[in-house]
Amino acid sequence: MSSTLFRATAVRSALRASAPTAAYRAGLASPTFVRGKATLPDLAYDYGALEPAISGKIMELHHKNHHQTYVTSFNNFSEQIAEAKQKEDIQAQIALQPLINFHGGGHINHTLFWENLAPTSQGGGEPPKGQLSKAINDSYGSLDALKEKFNTALAGIQGSGWAWLVQDTQTGNISIKTYANQDPVVGQFRPILGIDAWEHAYYLDYQNRKAEYFKAIWNVVNWKAAEKRLK
Amino acid sequence: MRGASRLSIALFSLLSNSFEVFASEQQPFEFGEMSAPIYTLPPLPYAYDALEPHISAQIMELHHSKHHQTYVTSLNAALKSQSEAVHTSDITSQVSLQQLIKFHAGGHINHSLFWQNLAPASSTDAESSAAPKLVKQIKSTWGNEEKFREAFKAALLGLQGSGWGWLVKVEVGQEQRLTIVTTKDQDPIVGKGEVPIFGIDMWEHAYYLQYLNGKAAYVENIWNVINWKTAEERFLGTRADAFKILKASI
């Protein structure tokens, strides 16, 4: 699609993710790459464990179908781009880059998302502590104020996308940023906490009432995972 | 079909959640003093369940009475702010409102055209024989109807994120060409010399309750409810003809 933005940094990072080591600095992810191939990571909780904020049906479709499709497509297009490189076919490589960005981004985003959610019985919704708590208070005044700003950002996304709490790798400051479609958080910014604002993430439970989803999801946010990502 | 009370309910729910930033900068809405036009939700040309089993009544009702209504309501609010910003020579506000207007106006334009380019599967309008001249040009462009559908399907399934696929008539000098165009989010087909013939909504809200992640099945099935009579009219007509539904909904 002509509107898809191609970012060199995104593609480099997505490609890097096919190596077994580099993708998850935080050390939270279960190993998701086998012999250079991306694989679907297991969830650390049951599909129904985030109810009533997110239904088991949504979680199952979202993980087993949507995320799996990103993984499969990413591997498929990674193979094609490797072939194109071997043949020194530059046109083909360029044509494949947006697909690598999209499907690789989808894989990275969802992997981080599952980790930054948790059932209330496993700490979901418990406020952040330490350095992250301090950074939030410094930048937003309070956790509630951050959530309000975050929900406004989510509601303002025009189409499919994500909102992220990110850390600027240059200044160390945290901020809220929105990303279109499956554009991943790479380059200058480090992902701390992401919320999926694609309609598939909430439609079966909330339909057009997306503001209710944005409100409810804070009850199952895993701030511990977010804390570990902050440097 | 949808009166002022429906509009004000939708407006209230909009103000109370997703539109907070924007709304907080505004005075309460006073429609009597507005100098911008007020768009309204056009009624569907068929019942909510008329496209079953290909598109469920539940999807149609939410899609029309909630999603489309929200685009209309938000467009009116953005246009009102725009006219105030023009009035007060507030050029920075005017610029910052442009993307919001484009998004919600696009949503209103796209959905208004979409409802009209669908028809119940049992209707003769849903047969491609209702569009003899258009089909002739489709055949001369893609070889046959099947190849055209394959090309359209590939374009729709290639969208990354929310968007639309359109069959568009493009006037190139004296010639009229057909082309398949995909657009992101709610970007409308409004280029010079472009006439949208029919569009297919590829936002997840258009199919998810029925097809879940099986969007290929949605794309297959929607061919059963394309309104070829409307398509032929748009193909033979002008841009202004295609967009007359929008004038009617002011």
Ligand SMILES: [Fe+2]
């Ligand atoms: Fe998702």
Ligand SMILES: [Fe+2]
């Ligand atoms: Fe898009």
Ligand SMILES: [Fe+2]
């Ligand atoms: Fe739609």
